[in-house]
Amino acid sequence: MVELKPGARFQSTVCTTQVIVVKGDGEAELTCGGTAMVAAGTGEITGEPAPDAAEGTLLGKRYRNPEDTVELLATKGGSGSIAIDGAALGVAEAKTLPASD
Amino acid sequence: MNLMMLLEMAAEGLGDRVAVGPLENGMTYRQLYEQAGMAAAQFRETDGDTVVLCDESSPAVPISLFGAAWAGMPYAPLNYRLPDDDLSSLAQRNTPGVAITDAAGAVRLSGVERLQTLTRQQFLEDPANGASPCTAPDWSMDPDDIAVLLFTSGTTGAPKSAVLRHKHLVSYILGSVEFMGAGADEATIVSVPPYHVAGVSAMLSAVYAGRRIVLFPKFDPDDWIDAVEREDVTHAMVVPTMLARIVEALDARGGEPLLGVRTLSYGGGRMPLPVIARALELFPITSFVNAYGLTETSSTIALLGPDDHRLAQYSDDPSEQRRLGSVGRALPGVELSIRDDAGTELGAGEPGEIFVRGEQVSGEYLEAGSLLVDGWFPTRDGGFTDEAGYLFVQGRNDDVIIRGAENMSPGEIEDVLLTHPGVSDAAAIGVPDRQWGEKVVAVIVLSGQTTQPPDGVVQSEIQELVRQRLRSSRVPAHVVLVDELPYSDTGKLLRRELREQHGHLGDSDC
Numbered sequence: 359m360v361e362l363k364p365g366a367r368f369q370s371t372v373c374t375t376q377v378i379v380v381k382g383d384g385e386a387e388l389t390c391g392g393t394a395m396v397a398a399g400t401g402e403i404t405g406e407p408a409p410d411a412a413e414g415t416l417l418g419k420r421y422r423n424p425e426d427t428v429e430l431l432a433t434k435g436g437s438g439s440i441a442i443d444g445a446a447l448g449v450a451e452a453k454t455l456p457a458s459d
Numbered sequence: 460m461n462l463m464m465l466l467e468m469a470a471e472g473l474g475d476r477v478a479v480g481p482l483e484n485g486m487t488y489r490q491l492y493e494q495a496g497m498a499a500a501q502f503r504e505t506d507g508d509t510v511v512l513c514d515e516s517s518p519a520v521p522i523s524l525f526g527a528a529w530a531g532m533p534y535a536p537l538n539y540r541l542p543d544d545d546l547s548s549l550a551q552r553n554t555p556g557v558a559i560t561d562a563a564g565a566v567r568l569s570g571v572e573r574l575q576t577l578t579r580q581q582f583l584e585d586p587a588n589g590a591s592p593c594t595a596p597d598w599s600m601d602p603d604d605i606a607v608l609l610f611t612s613g614t615t616g617a618p619k620s621a622v623l624r625h626k627h628l629v630s631y632i633l634g635s636v637e638f639m640g641a642g643a644d645e646a647t648i649v650s651v652p653p654y655h656v657a658g659v660s661a662m663l664s665a666v667y668a669g670r671r672i673v674l675f676p677k678f679d680p681d682d683w684i685d686a687v688e689r690e691d692v693t694h695a696m697v698v699p700t701m702l703a704r705i706v707e708a709l710d711a712r713g714g715e716p717l718l719g720v721r722t723l724s725y726g727g728g729r730m731p732l733p734v735i736a737r738a739l740e741l742f743p744i745t746s747f748v749n750a751y752g753l754t755e756t757s758s759t760i761a762l763l764g765p766d767d768h769r770l771a772q773y774s775d776d777p778s779e780q781r782r783l784g785s786v787g788r789a790l791p792g793v794e795l796s797i798r799d800d801a802g803t804e805l806g807a808g809e810p811g812e813i814f815v816r817g818e819q820v821s822g823e824y825l826e827a828g829s830l831l832v833d834g835w836f837p838t839r840d841g842g843f844t845d846e847a848g849y850l851f852v853q854g855r856n857d858d859v860i861i862r863g864a865e866n867m868s869p870g871e872i873e874d875v876l877l878t879h880p881g882v883s884d885a886a887a888i889g890v891p892d893r894q895w896g897e898k899v900v901a902v903i904v905l906s907g908q909t910t911q912p913p914d915g916v917v918q919s920e921i922q923e924l925v926r927q928r929l930r931s932s933r934v935p936a937h938v939v940l941v942d943e944l945p946y947s948d949t950g951k952l953l954r955r956e957l958r959e960q961h962g963h964l965g966d967s968d969c
Contacts, residue, residue, distance in 0.1 A: 365460045365602045365626065378464070380633060417472045418638025431633065433468055452637045455790070457647070457668065458724045458750035458759045459660045459696050 359385045360395065362428060367398035372405045375415040375436030382428035390415065391438025407438035415440055421447035460602040460629040462528040465667045466492055467596055472639050472669070479518050479672045481690065482646075486518060488666070491525070496594055497587035498526025504590045505575055507557035509608070511550060512536040512653055513564045515676040519579045520653045521662045522586060523559050528606055528625070529598045535608040535620075536654040539564060540948055547571055549610055549618065602626035607659055608825065609754050620825040621754045623659075630818035631660065631757040632667050634792045641670035645721075647694035648673045648687060650701060655949050657727060660758035661696060670694060680708035687720060695720055696750075698727040698950030703734045703884075709741045716743050724748035726759070728950040729854065729870060731877050731884060732784060739772045751786030751852060753838055755830075757819040761795065761850050763787030778845070784874060785849040793817035795850060796835065797843055810843040810868065812856060841868055858954050860889035862897050865932055869954070872899065872935070875928045876921065881905055884944050887935065888957050890965030900961050901925075901935035904943055937964045 360368060362382035369376045370390035376398055388395045391407025415421070417435035422428065423442050429450065430440065440447050469478070470492035477485035486494070502510055510527035512520065512534065520536075527534035535553045537546060539560075546567060550558065555573040558564075565576045581588070606625045610618040647670050651657045665672045673690045675683065678701055686692065697705065702725050709717065723738070723745050730749065739747065746765030752758040763786055771783035789795045796814040797805045805811045814835045822836035823829040830836060841853040853868035860867040869887040876885035883906035889897035901921055918938040925934045939961055945953040 365600065367600065378460070418468055431638075433464060434471060452640065453635070453791070455635050455637075456724070456746055456748045456762070456764055457664065457670070457694050457722050458635070458726070458748050458762050459657045459664050 360388050360397070362386050362388070367433070368395040369398045369401055369434075370395055370415075370436055370438050370440075371401045371403060372407050373403065373415075373436030373438040374434050375432065375438055375440065376434035377415075377421070377430040377440065378433050380420065380429040380431050382430075386428070387443045388440070389442075389444075390436070390440045392441075393438075395440070411439045411441065411446070412437055413439045416449070420450040422450045423447055460625045461598045461600055461604070462606055462625060462628060462663065463495070463525060463596065463598045464600075464629065465632055465663060466495060466525050468638060469666050469669060476643060476669060477671050478666060479521055479674065481673075482671070485671065488669075491521060491666075493592070494522045494586050495525035495529055497585075497590075497592040498522050498582070499529035499593045499598075500590035501586060501588045502526055502530035502532055502557060503593075505557040506573070507555045507575060508532060509553045509556040510534045511553050511556045511558035511560075511574065513539050513546070513550065513558055513560040513568060514579055514653070515539065515561070516649060516653055516658070516674040517579055517583070517676065518674070519559050519582050520658075520674070521666070521672070523582070524607075524659065524662055526586065529593055531599045531604060533605040533608045536658070538610065538652070538654045543567055550574055552620065553608065602629070609654065609656055609659070611754050611824075619827060621821065622823040622825055623656075623754075623757055623821050627757045627819050627821045628660075628663060630792075631759075632663050634817075634819065635759065635790055636664050636667045638667055639669045641665075641668040643669075644691070645669075645693045646671040646673050646691060647696070648675050648683070648690070648692045650675045650678050650683065650695070650697055651727070651949065655727070656752070656754040656758050657696060680704040684708060684712075684717065687717065691719065693719065693721045694724075695722070696724045696726070699725060699730040699734065700728075700946050700950040702738055703731065706734055706737050706741060710737075714741065716741050718744060720745045722746045722748060722765075724750050724762075726750035726752065726786075728946075728952065729852075729873070732874065733877055733883070735768075735783060736772070739768060749786055751850065753840075755820070755822050755836060756815055756817075756838075757821065759790060760793045760815050760817065760819070761786045761789050763849070782845075782849050785845070785851045787850065788848045789815075789850070790817075793819070795844065795848075805843070807844055807846045810841060810853060813838045813840045813842045813850070813852065855954075858888075860887065860897050860899055862889065862892070862899065862932055863895045867899070867933060872901070872925065872929065872933050875925050875933075876901055876903060878928075879921065879924055881917075882921075883907070886944055886952060886954065886957055888954060888961065890958065890962055891967075892936070893966040898936040898965070899933060900937045900939060900964055902939045902941055902944065902957055902961060904941060937961075939964070
């Protein structure tokens, strides 16, 4: 279990994926490639993503749970897919705001 | 959270794309990241706590902004156009520090104690200056660290340092910009100076979007048009005075439209309706964006988008036409509230003070602490929202004219003045009046084509125009003709200066 709070960063231990929490609070089982993610900078990549969790995570995309209570931003991409409490997260739709500055 | 996280992602995702400068030999995102690491190494070795920038736009601006974030030091850009004494005193408030400046600035800042100066040339040639460059992403991720200190424009009173923490600026970028959302052919021309909040947010937005930055330090409308064409610029942000001059210059060239610009955003002050109306014609296929924001809110909090602009241009519906004078609706994640003097929330159409809340809102000064109450920041701007949530800004509350206990917004009167075909720019100010407390003075600039009418004719025409459109209390007691209105270099009308210039029209004994 890890604590999700805005600004917290986590890394995968089975691929290069890293995320930062944009929205969320409380404890959750955060996994990438089927293996628990750890606080960024505290782990090494030692395995490979499980075949059923290897669709990949894309740099710069936002990932949300269906309840819209958690949003993660991928600050590094990787080959594993991220999930919370066993449920894969979906890519949030791109915003359509025009450039203002 | 740290601003460097944004650059790190860009360097990882778009390493070889040009970040700053011309397409042929500009600095790529990876190079900008490396240069920031070199700058951070040097900054860490100095005795300074703050990175001061006293210079016009150059590649040293993004390098020092990100380098300071990496080193864990606030970045404080100063207005280099200030007189020597004012500049020194602002610099003094950021010591101990290290300053990047031009050759003239190094001389001007030489008397400031505990401020080490580096010339821009030295800094760009060797940002590390002998220090071993930072390469590992070892910047602090404490969201409460101070990222940027900006002196608020100071058109009234002594300037204050607005505090923008990493969490405010990162929230703003994550909330309003899509990562790598820009195409490889997009470029944005940055004409606002580095010490303006838009000069900071422009760097961050462009880096996160992956949009090449074209720096344009000395604004001149003809040079701007040439640069837009030469550098294949697709995006631009201007303040209202700049757009007015660009429109004039395009008209002087025969009114040929500029087709390459895809998005033109404007903000930083009140845009005269005739200027934006003509601009919509001269940029017929451009997406216009009106952005409203404050230094204390990490730039934009509301915007009027492209569709609303074109709708207003072509619509017959007065409520849609009127929205061209609004700043649009709040960004996602930003809340607006209009309140009266007692703090009670007002409904649609009722004017009051604009309050704003959101993660990007700092509302904090080094000198005065945080002004937030339950997250809400009192902007000191007056305004109202319409039924659909469009925000109309009526100007600073300090500029409200109070005549016989009636509060009058200068903007409301100015909008009417500007509808006169012979008027190209206008301001309404209050001057002391024995009977009413204050009375209205209209200061107007006649458009170039208008021949100077005989004395008194303008005054009676203008008074009649206001009388027809507004309550009689709004009718100017005096109408003064001038060649131009005073603006700050970032496009803010200097009302205090106008009140000083025309105060003699008021009664001196009250």
